[in-house]
Amino acid sequence: MRYPDLAVIRTLAASLALAFLCGCAGETGPYPSKEIRIIVQSPPGGLSDQISRIMGSLIEKDFGVPLVAENKPGASGALAFSYVARQQPSGYIIGHTPVELGMVRTLGYTDIGPGDMTLICRVSLIPPVLVVRAEAPWKDFAEFVAAAKAQPGELIMANSGTGSIWHFNTLLLQANTGIQVTHLPYNGSGGTLVSLMGGHVDAVIAGVSEAMTQIESGTLRPLAVFDSKRSSVLPDTPTTYELGYRMGTPAWSAFSGPPGMEPAVRDKLAGAFAKASEDPLFLNLCADRGIEPAYLGPADFEKFAHQQAEYFAEQIPLLLGMRP
Amino acid sequence: MSPDLIAGLTAACQPQVLMFLVTGVVLGAIFGALPGLTATMGVAVLTPLTFWLSAEQGLAMLLGIYSGALPAGGIPAILINVPGTPASIATAWDGYPMAQRGRAGQALGINALMSGGGQLMSILFLSIAAFPLATFALSFGPAEYFGLALFGLSLMAGVSGKHVLKGLLAGTLGLALATVGLDPMTAYPRFTFGISDFLDGVSFIPVMIGLFGFTEVLIQIADRHDVHEKPAIGALGSVFPSRAQWKKMLPHTALGAVIGTVVGVIPAAGGDIGSVVAWEQSRRVSREKQSFGKGSIEGLAASCTAANAAIGGAMTTMLTLGIPGDAVSAILIGALLIHGIQPGPLLFQGNQSFVFTLVFLMAFAAVIGMLLGLIGARPLAKVLRIPGPWLWVAITLFGIIGSYALNNAVVDVWAMFVAGIVGFLLRRAQVPLGPLVLGLILGPIMEANLRRALVLSRGDWAGTLSRPIVLFFFVATALSLLAPLFKELRAKRRQA
Structure with missing residues (x-):
C-alpha cells in the first residue's frame, strides 16, 4: 500500500491549525455574539433536560445565536455544577442548576454550593x-x-x-x-x-x-x-398545609453561571429567561406536566438559593441521621 | 376495518409525515453507527425541533431515529468489532468473524433484514397482546429483576468459548467493577478514591468502546508484521442469504423476536440484555453450537432480531402504562406530552387512531431501515478494504470522540483507553472479554434488586426467591449450567 506523502500531511496540518484559529476567534461585539452552551446536570430526556432545551430554543429566537444544551450527568449534578463553576464567566457557558445545587455539599458529593456560582434566575417549581x-x-x-x-x-x-x-x-x-x-x-x-x-x-x-x-x-x-398552595393540575388534592402539617420542599429549576459574571451579562440572560418563561410553549409544558412557573430574578433567586442551602445544611444531617 | 385503523393509517401515510420518517431513519442510522452516539442522544437533541411540527410529523422523525439507530449499531460491530450501541454487542460476536472471512456483505444483509424483521414482529406482538404484556411488565418487582440478571449471568460460561475458567474470572472482574460508585441503597461512595467523577460508577459505553474497539486496534498493531504485504479483505460476499440459510435462520429469528419483545417490555431492560440472552438461547438449541462466536448466521440472526424486537417491547410499556420502557421512550413520552398526547391506558380509549398511527410509523420505519441497510451493505462493507493503519487511526479517533460525546467528560476518554489496554492484556492471556461486559451490564441490576428484594421481604431469603417468576429464572439458570454436564455424562454412558 501507499502511505500519504508529505503534501497531504501538510495540508491536513494546515487545515487543523486553521480550524483551531477559527475556534479561538470570536467574542467580539456586544454579548451575545456566539453560541451559548447550557450544561445540563442530568442525562438526556429528564425534566431538567427538557426545561433546558425548551428555554434554549426560546432564547435562541430572542438572542439570534444558538443555545446548545449539553448533558453532563453524574453525582446528583455535582459534576456539572463544579464544571460550570470552573469556566470563564463570559456568559457563553451557563448551567441548569436545580434544587440539588443546595444539597450536594451537605450530601458530601462535592464542595460546591450557591455561593460558588453567579446565580441568574429560577424558572419553575415542582411540588x-x-x-x-x-x-x-x-x-x-x-x-x-x-x-x-x-x-x-x-x-x-x-x-x-x-x-x-x-x-x-x-x-x-x-x-x-x-x-x-x-x-x-x-x-x-x-x-x-x-x-x-x-x-x-x-x-x-x-x-x-x-x-x-x-x-x-x-x-x-x-x-x-406537599405545598402551601394547591397544584394547578391537581385542584382537588389537598395540600399538607391545609391538612395541618407545615411541610414540603419542592424541587426547582434554575440557571447559573461561573462565579464573577458581569452584572450586565447576567441581567441580559435573566431578562431572556424571564421572557421565555412567559412563552405559551413553556407555559403549556408547565400546565400539562404540573410544573409551577415560578420565575425569580437574580436578586430574589440569590436570596432563595442561599436560604435553601442553609435549610438543607441543617435538615439533611438531622433527617438522614448523618453526622455533621 | 375499524374507522380508527383507517384514520391512523391515513395519518401515517401523509407525504410530509413519511418524509420526516425517512429523515429520522437516516439521522438515526448516523447516531447508531457512530459508537458513543446513541439513539437516546439523537432523540433528545432533535426533540425541541419537533415542537414546531405536528404531532404525527414530530413523532415520525423521533420514531425514525429510534428505529434507524439500532440496525446501524450493528454495522461497526460487524465491520470493525466495535458495537455502535450496547444492543449490538452480541452482533459483533458472530458478525465480525463473518466479515473477517470475507462474508461482510452477507453479515450486513442479515443484520438489516433481521433487525427490520425483529421490529416488525415485535410490533405484531404489540398489536395483539399489548395489555397482557404490560401486566407482565408490572409483575416485575425487585426479586424478578434479580432473577433475570442472575439468569443473564449464567450466560457467562456460554460466551467464554473454550476458556470457561478464565471467562468466569473476567466475569468476576466485571462484577467487581460494577460495584464502583454510590451504593445503590445507602448512597455511600464505594471505591471512588474521593474523586467525584467515579460517584456514578464506571460508565459502560466508553468501557465497551475500549474493550472492543481499542483492544482490537492494539491486537492488530501487535500482529502487524505482515500488514504491508497482506491485502485487506477483498471479498464481501453476497448480501442476500440463500434459501438454505433462510431455512436455518428462521427458527432462531422467531426465538430472538420473542425473547427481545419480552425483555423489552420489562422497564429498564432493553435490547442490550435481550440480544445476549437471545444469542445464548439460540446457541443452546442450535445443532451447530461450536460455530457460535465464530461466524454463525444463526447467532447473528437471533441477536439482531432480539435487539430490535426490544423496541416494540419498550413501546408497548410506554403506550399502555405511560411509563418509559427504556431511555428513548422516556424522551418520547415528553415529546408526546408537548403535543398534548398523554401515553397510558387512556390513549387507547380516547385517541385510538393515534395509537394506530404510531404502530404504522414504527412498521414503516422498520421497512425503511431494512431497505437502507440492504442498499448500504455493499458500499459500507468496503470499509474492510481500507488498509489497517488508516482504520486503526479512525477507530481510535471515533473511540475518543464517542467516549467524550456521551457525557461530555474527559474521564470517559481515559476510561476508554484504560479499558482498551486492559482488554488487550486479557486477550493476550486468552481471557475472553464477553463475560466481563456481561458482569458490567448485569452487576448493578443484580445487586440493587437483590438488596431491594431483601428489604421488601424483611431479610427473608426463602420468601423472596420462591415467587413464581423468580423460581422460573432460578430453574432456567440451574438448567443452563447443568445441561452440558448431563450431556457429557450421557455421552460417556453411551460409550461405556
Whole structure:
C-alpha cells in the first residue's frame, strides 16, 4: 500500500491549525455574539433536560445565536455544577442548576454550593405529591397516616434515591407526622412509580409532573400535595398545609453561571429567561406536566438559593441521621 | 376495518409525515453507527425541533431515529468489532468473524433484514397482546429483576468459548467493577478514591468502546508484521442469504423476536440484555453450537432480531402504562406530552387512531431501515478494504470522540483507553472479554434488586426467591449450567 506523502500531511496540518484559529476567534461585539452552551446536570430526556432545551430554543429566537444544551450527568449534578463553576464567566457557558445545587455539599458529593456560582434566575417549581395505588385501602392522607402509625415500619415507601429531594420529603413526612415507614431507594422516579403500580411497595412521593400520567389515567391516587398552595393540575388534592402539617420542599429549576459574571451579562440572560418563561410553549409544558412557573430574578433567586442551602445544611444531617 | 385503523393509517401515510420518517431513519442510522452516539442522544437533541411540527410529523422523525439507530449499531460491530450501541454487542460476536472471512456483505444483509424483521414482529406482538404484556411488565418487582440478571449471568460460561475458567474470572472482574460508585441503597461512595467523577460508577459505553474497539486496534498493531504485504479483505460476499440459510435462520429469528419483545417490555431492560440472552438461547438449541462466536448466521440472526424486537417491547410499556420502557421512550413520552398526547391506558380509549398511527410509523420505519441497510451493505462493507493503519487511526479517533460525546467528560476518554489496554492484556492471556461486559451490564441490576428484594421481604431469603417468576429464572439458570454436564455424562454412558 501507499502511505500519504508529505503534501497531504501538510495540508491536513494546515487545515487543523486553521480550524483551531477559527475556534479561538470570536467574542467580539456586544454579548451575545456566539453560541451559548447550557450544561445540563442530568442525562438526556429528564425534566431538567427538557426545561433546558425548551428555554434554549426560546432564547435562541430572542438572542439570534444558538443555545446548545449539553448533558453532563453524574453525582446528583455535582459534576456539572463544579464544571460550570470552573469556566470563564463570559456568559457563553451557563448551567441548569436545580434544587440539588443546595444539597450536594451537605450530601458530601462535592464542595460546591450557591455561593460558588453567579446565580441568574429560577424558572419553575415542582411540588412533591404523595401517591398510592387506586385500589389501596387508604382514601385520604389521614387514613394513610393512621395506618402507618398503627404498624410502624410495615408500610414500604419507594424513593428516587437516598439523599434525593423526594427521599428528603419522605423523611419530612415521617418527622412531621410521627410515622415510621420502610424506605426502598431506586435510581430516579421512574423505578419508584413502576414498583408502586406493580404493587411491590405501598406509597411513593414523587414530583407532581412525574406522577401526572398515572394520576390522570386513574392508576394512582394522590393523597396530598406537599405545598402551601394547591397544584394547578391537581385542584382537588389537598395540600399538607391545609391538612395541618407545615411541610414540603419542592424541587426547582434554575440557571447559573461561573462565579464573577458581569452584572450586565447576567441581567441580559435573566431578562431572556424571564421572557421565555412567559412563552405559551413553556407555559403549556408547565400546565400539562404540573410544573409551577415560578420565575425569580437574580436578586430574589440569590436570596432563595442561599436560604435553601442553609435549610438543607441543617435538615439533611438531622433527617438522614448523618453526622455533621 | 375499524374507522380508527383507517384514520391512523391515513395519518401515517401523509407525504410530509413519511418524509420526516425517512429523515429520522437516516439521522438515526448516523447516531447508531457512530459508537458513543446513541439513539437516546439523537432523540433528545432533535426533540425541541419537533415542537414546531405536528404531532404525527414530530413523532415520525423521533420514531425514525429510534428505529434507524439500532440496525446501524450493528454495522461497526460487524465491520470493525466495535458495537455502535450496547444492543449490538452480541452482533459483533458472530458478525465480525463473518466479515473477517470475507462474508461482510452477507453479515450486513442479515443484520438489516433481521433487525427490520425483529421490529416488525415485535410490533405484531404489540398489536395483539399489548395489555397482557404490560401486566407482565408490572409483575416485575425487585426479586424478578434479580432473577433475570442472575439468569443473564449464567450466560457467562456460554460466551467464554473454550476458556470457561478464565471467562468466569473476567466475569468476576466485571462484577467487581460494577460495584464502583454510590451504593445503590445507602448512597455511600464505594471505591471512588474521593474523586467525584467515579460517584456514578464506571460508565459502560466508553468501557465497551475500549474493550472492543481499542483492544482490537492494539491486537492488530501487535500482529502487524505482515500488514504491508497482506491485502485487506477483498471479498464481501453476497448480501442476500440463500434459501438454505433462510431455512436455518428462521427458527432462531422467531426465538430472538420473542425473547427481545419480552425483555423489552420489562422497564429498564432493553435490547442490550435481550440480544445476549437471545444469542445464548439460540446457541443452546442450535445443532451447530461450536460455530457460535465464530461466524454463525444463526447467532447473528437471533441477536439482531432480539435487539430490535426490544423496541416494540419498550413501546408497548410506554403506550399502555405511560411509563418509559427504556431511555428513548422516556424522551418520547415528553415529546408526546408537548403535543398534548398523554401515553397510558387512556390513549387507547380516547385517541385510538393515534395509537394506530404510531404502530404504522414504527412498521414503516422498520421497512425503511431494512431497505437502507440492504442498499448500504455493499458500499459500507468496503470499509474492510481500507488498509489497517488508516482504520486503526479512525477507530481510535471515533473511540475518543464517542467516549467524550456521551457525557461530555474527559474521564470517559481515559476510561476508554484504560479499558482498551486492559482488554488487550486479557486477550493476550486468552481471557475472553464477553463475560466481563456481561458482569458490567448485569452487576448493578443484580445487586440493587437483590438488596431491594431483601428489604421488601424483611431479610427473608426463602420468601423472596420462591415467587413464581423468580423460581422460573432460578430453574432456567440451574438448567443452563447443568445441561452440558448431563450431556457429557450421557455421552460417556453411551460409550461405556
